[in-house]
Amino acid sequence: MYDLATAALDTAKIRGAAYADVRVMHLRQRDLTTKNGQVGTLAQAESIGLGIRVLANGAWGFASTDRLTRDGVTACAAEAVSIAKASALAKRDDVVMAPEEAYVDSWQSPFRKDPFEIPLETQLALLLAADGEMRRVKGVTLTETDMQFRKIDSWFASSIGSRIHQSKVITGCGIVATSFQGDEIQKRSYPNSFGGQHALQGYELVESLDLLKHAPVIAEEAVALHSAAQCPQKTGTLILGGSQLGLQIHESVGHPIELDRVLGQEANFAGTSFLTLDKLNTLRYASDIVNVVADARLEHGQGLGTFAYDDEGVPAQCTDIIKAGQFRGYLSNRETAHLVGLKRSSGTMRTESWNRLPIIRMTNVSLLPGTWSFDDLLADTDDGILMETNRSWSIDDRRYQFQFSTEIGWEIKGGKRGKMLKNPSYSGITTEFWNSCDAICNREHWTLWGTPNCGKGQPMQTMGTGHGASPSRFRNVRIGAAFSKQ
Amino acid sequence: MSAIRKSKGSIPDEQLMAEGELRRIVDTVLRLAKSIGVAETEVHVDETISALTRFANNGIHQNVAEHTLNVSVRTQVDQRTARATTNRTDEDSLRAAIEASLSLAHSQPKNPNLLPMPGKQRYRGVSRFIKQTATLTPEDRARAVRRACDLAVKKGQTAAGIFSSAQTQTAMGNSRGLVAAYRDTHAVFSITMQEGSAASWAKENAANVSDINPQRLAERASDKAHRATDAQELVPGRYTVILEPAAVLDLVGFLFYDFAATALRDKRSCFNERMGKQVFGKNISIVDDVYHPLQFGAPFDGEGMPRQEVLLVDRGVPKNLVYSRASAKAAKQKPTGHGFMLPNEYGEAPMNLVFSGGKFSLEEMIGSTERGLLVTRLWYIREVDAYEKIMTGMTRDGLFLVEKGRVGPAVRNFRFNQSILEMLRNVEMMGPAVRATGEEAFEMVVPAMKVRDFHFSEVTKF
Numbered sequence: 001m002y003d004l005a006t007a008a009l010d011t012a013k014i015r016g017a018a019y020a021d022v023r024v025m026h027l028r029q030r031d032l033t034t035k036n037g038q039v040g041t042l043a044q045a046e047s048i049g050l051g052i053r054v055l056a057n058g059a060w061g062f063a064s065t066d067r068l069t070r071d072g073v074t075a076c077a078a079e080a081v082s083i084a085k086a087s088a089l090a091k092r093d094d095v096v097m098a099p100e101e102a103y104v105d106s107w108q109s110p111f112r113k114d115p116f117e118i119p120l121e122t123q124l125a126l127l128l129a130a131d132g133e134m135r136r137v138k139g140v141t142l143t144e145t146d147m148q149f150r151k152i153d154s155w156f157a158s159s160i161g162s163r164i165h166q167s168k169v170i171t172g173c174g175i176v177a178t179s180f181q182g183d184e185i186q187k188r189s190y191p192n193s194f195g196g197q198h199a200l201q202g203y204e205l206v207e208s209l210d211l212l213k214h215a216p217v218i219a220e221e222a223v224a225l226h227s228a229a230q231c232p233q234k235t236g237t238l239i240l241g242g243s244q245l246g247l248q249i250h251e252s253v254g255h256p257i258e259l260d261r262v263l264g265q266e267a268n269f270a271g272t273s274f275l276t277l278d279k280l281n282t283l284r285y286a287s288d289i290v291n292v293v294a295d296a297r298l299e300h301g302q303g304l305g306t307f308a309y310d311d312e313g314v315p316a317q318c319t320d321i322i323k324a325g326q327f328r329g330y331l332s333n334r335e336t337a338h339l340v341g342l343k344r345s346s347g348t349m350r351t352e353s354w355n356r357l358p359i360i361r362m363t364n365v366s367l368l369p370g371t372w373s374f375d376d377l378l379a380d381t382d383d384g385i386l387m388e389t390n391r392s393w394s395i396d397d398r399r400y401q402f403q404f405s406t407e408i409g410w411e412i413k414g415g416k417r418g419k420m421l422k423n424p425s426y427s428g429i430t431t432e433f434w435n436s437c438d439a440i441c442n443r444e445h446w447t448l449w450g451t452p453n454c455g456k457g458q459p460m461q462t463m464g465t466g467h468g469a470s471p472s473r474f475r476n477v478r479i480g481a482a483f484s485k486q
Numbered sequence: 487m488s489a490i491r492k493s494k495g496s497i498p499d500e501q502l503m504a505e506g507e508l509r510r511i512v513d514t515v516l517r518l519a520k521s522i523g524v525a526e527t528e529v530h531v532d533e534t535i536s537a538l539t540r541f542a543n544n545g546i547h548q549n550v551a552e553h554t555l556n557v558s559v560r561t562q563v564d565q566r567t568a569r570a571t572t573n574r575t576d577e578d579s580l581r582a583a584i585e586a587s588l589s590l591a592h593s594q595p596k597n598p599n600l601l602p603m604p605g606k607q608r609y610r611g612v613s614r615f616i617k618q619t620a621t622l623t624p625e626d627r628a629r630a631v632r633r634a635c636d637l638a639v640k641k642g643q644t645a646a647g648i649f650s651s652a653q654t655q656t657a658m659g660n661s662r663g664l665v666a667a668y669r670d671t672h673a674v675f676s677i678t679m680q681e682g683s684a685a686s687w688a689k690e691n692a693a694n695v696s697d698i699n700p701q702r703l704a705e706r707a708s709d710k711a712h713r714a715t716d717a718q719e720l721v722p723g724r725y726t727v728i729l730e731p732a733a734v735l736d737l738v739g740f741l742f743y744d745f746a747a748t749a750l751r752d753k754r755s756c757f758n759e760r761m762g763k764q765v766f767g768k769n770i771s772i773v774d775d776v777y778h779p780l781q782f783g784a785p786f787d788g789e790g791m792p793r794q795e796v797l798l799v800d801r802g803v804p805k806n807l808v809y810s811r812a813s814a815k816a817a818k819q820k821p822t823g824h825g826f827m828l829p830n831e832y833g834e835a836p837m838n839l840v841f842s843g844g845k846f847s848l849e850e851m852i853g854s855t856e857r858g859l860l861v862t863r864l865w866y867i868r869e870v871d872a873y874e875k876i877m878t879g880m881t882r883d884g885l886f887l888v889e890k891g892r893v894g895p896a897v898r899n900f901r902f903n904q905s906i907l908e909m910l911r912n913v914e915m916m917g918p919a920v921r922a923t924g925e926e927a928f929e930m931v932v933p934a935m936k937v938r939d940f941h942f943s944e945v946t947k948f
Contacts, residue, residue: 039594040829042593042829043570044590045558047556060549066553090632185873268678392869396882396901398947403878427944478944
């Protein structure tokens with residue numbers, strides 16, 4: 001693969017590129033789903049190709065090809081240079097990148113069981129058994145299960161001399177029970193909604209989830225929600241479960257710290273950010289107990305944002321984002337790092353596939369564990385609402401005002417879990433919300449959640465991101481606005 | 487006169503393969519599958535050549551091109567089916583894809599409801615491949631972007647956006663003699679103009695790039711961005727709104743899957759228990775029509791069935807659903823040509839919605855409004871309640887107060903929590919249906935709408 005990459009780099013240089021990097025990628029994916037006791041999707045896909053990014057006349061060009069021959073990749077490199085020269089017709093300033101070393105390395109993500117080696121019959125039998133457990137519950141009207149496995153091999157080469165091979169195995173799995181009754185559709189998912197849990201792991205992730213134990217529980221909850229009380233509308237105390245807090249971090253911390261958004265590069269589509277450059281080291285983002293990092297290193301965990309090098313050849317790093325409540329850092333690449341005067345990229349350039357340009361993406365943006373046990377947190381809460389498992393999420397294009405709803409809630413009264421609540425929702429302003437955090441559960445309750453479906457960029461790219469979180473408590477939160485009538 | 491100035495002698499090297507070449511790949515797969523005894527085989531070959539120029543801060547910052555070709559093989563044996571896809575077209579890779587599909591298929595229990603593949607079909611012709619779009623060059627796009635950015639600089643504003651062009655084709659066939667092919671082109675220009683903390687936006691797409699006038703869109707966004715400065719804060723509540731077509735599109739776009747027969751069967755459609763009832767106002771009629779001159783898409787579905795025009799909503803009453811072959815058989819109906827590629831759990835969906843619209847101009851809607859809000863577009867829309875179809879989201883890029891029939895000052899953006907069912911009961915006026923494009927839904931033909939009692943629940947800081 002490096003021969004092809006080198007041929008592309010050589011062509012780019014001859015055609016006038018001052019810098020070039022190449023990614024040859026081989027992606028394999030398997031998708032299994034069931035619905036109402038029958039197999040739904042059963043498919044696998046494979047794709048291999050090369051993408052080259054070049055800097056010529058001070059501007060960027062990118063082209064990709066699936067013709068992996070010497071002629072194919074040299075033509076692709078020549079096209080990328082032509083595109084860069086066209087970009088220069090409407091450039092603002094010459095692109096300059098923060099310095100970076102050259103690396104020659106090879107890395108394999110750790111896994112215990114290769115999901116592509118587990119018999120399909122075994123995988124389908126587990127999904128159909130979980131599906132059956134859910135359908136056994138009276139009142140359930142729709143059952144769905146899914147597994148997704150990916151293997152991604154990438155060979156990165158750059159004109160500064162890097163040659164990096166990375167191989168990743170990714171697994172995802174989840175189950176859902178839905179109940180239609182009267183004028184309501186209620187749903188419960190395990191271990192998370194929108195595809196379940198996803199991680200940089202092998203089949204051991206599926207085995208750790210114990211689907212058969214949880215299937216009847218969520219099915220019964222889906223049916224019970226019909227007779228649960230409506231979540232009240234009020235301002236009060238909110239406890240968020242870990243997976244919901246993971247998405248809260250994704251939307252209200254992860255996206256606003258992307259430096260391309262901050263610098264206006266995403267203004268037309270994803271939006272900008274309230275975290276303008278003057279906020280760095282001056283904004284009290286959150287309360288004193290809140291510490292958030294962007295950590296792509298393996299020691300943080302096997303998340304969807306874990307790797308050894310980003311797709312610009314920069315080593316994985318841990319960056320402080322919020323430290324003791326203060327805003328401390330952005331997600332950057334080599335270009336934006338230079339633009340804002342950083343010495344080095346924070347290593348967050350990632351691409352969906354060989355035919356997409358790497359862009360700044362979240363890695364594992366995680367809330368570090370606090371000190372509370374979950375039981376103590378409940379016991380310490382006199383009057384509040386516990387919300388779990390996301391149902392909807394929305395935030396404005398500068399990442400100030402958000403609203404989330406969850407599948408299920410529980411009233412907390414006098415330190416104890418009380419009655420079930422349906423249609424829970426909460427909303428607020430990002431910094432007000434994070435400054436109201438007064439308790440974070442400890443590492444025992446901390447999970448590195450995977451968000452497999454983060455969309456960004458034009459053309460759109462879908463990327464997996466990781467978000468470590470444990471249940472946490474927030475005060476004076478607006479609750480229930482999603483169902484208000486006035 | 488063409489809105490895009492074409493460069494001479496700068497035709498891109500990349501062009502789609504001849505249809506015959508795609509057909510040869512289909513035939514090769516069918517031959518290989520037959521040689522190893524596969525009972526039934528279906529092949530899709532999809533090719534895309536696309537390029538996208540992205541600009542921000544008044545200059546190009548990303549500029550990309552891609553050429554992809556995927557071969558997707560579905561085998562069916564003994565009441566079992568599965569799919570495997572590859573982007574390699576040599577015989578070894580195609581054979582490997584067939585074998586992978588077979589291996590997947592054999593791993594599952596029999597599905598007694600699985601239908602044999604359909605035989606040869608007849609299709610209505612549609613012509614949506616425009617050479618001028620297919621030959622747009624990076625220099626053509628850069629020059630149009632340069633003019634838009636120059637306007638921004640002249641006005642003291644900052645421009646960001648995209649200018650893209652694409653050509654795609656698909657060929658499919660199966661072992662029962664079905665053969666289908668389609669190709670089209672697609673161009674998009676989208677621009678956001680920022681002035682201080684204010685912003686506005688304009689976007690168009692078309693099969694023919696000459697139907698897009700980037701500079702006119704830049705001027706529209708620039709003018710609205712200027713008027714959007716100094717936004718005042720209003721109290722959340724229920725307002726009469728005038729929704730421009732992009733705002734209508736991104737909301738009603740969330741209705742499409744509810745018209746799938748499979749969604750009703752699974753009891754996850756908002757039309758469960760509501761078919762044949764007066765769900766919307768009598769001024770709302772919706773058809774699904776791939777042949778409409780403002781629509782895009784192939785005249786056949788994922789199984790190769792011809793797409794039919796379907797009247798979904800007649801004067802406010804949901805009348806008909808769309809069907810794949812399987813859902814049609816289960817419901818004792820005829821397939822409408824809306825099925826997804828098999829195997830899948832979702833069945834089918836209408837992908838070419840066309841609203842009937844009305845006769846009023848945007849100016850007439852504004853002129854008739856004592857107090858309301860003019861909405862340019864909506865953003866980050868998500869479903870809060872699946873049965874009442876309550877959606878949440880934000881206004882974005884230009885929200886203006888309308889008072890005594892005139893557009894007044896800009897207003898800070900609101901969050902809405904609004905049932906689409908209720909909204910389509912409260913439509914007071916509509917414009918002619920146009921091909922709209924937003925960011926949340928696929929393109930449809932929808933009108934601007936004046937809607938009473940639209941529910942805004944909270945306000946943001948800009």
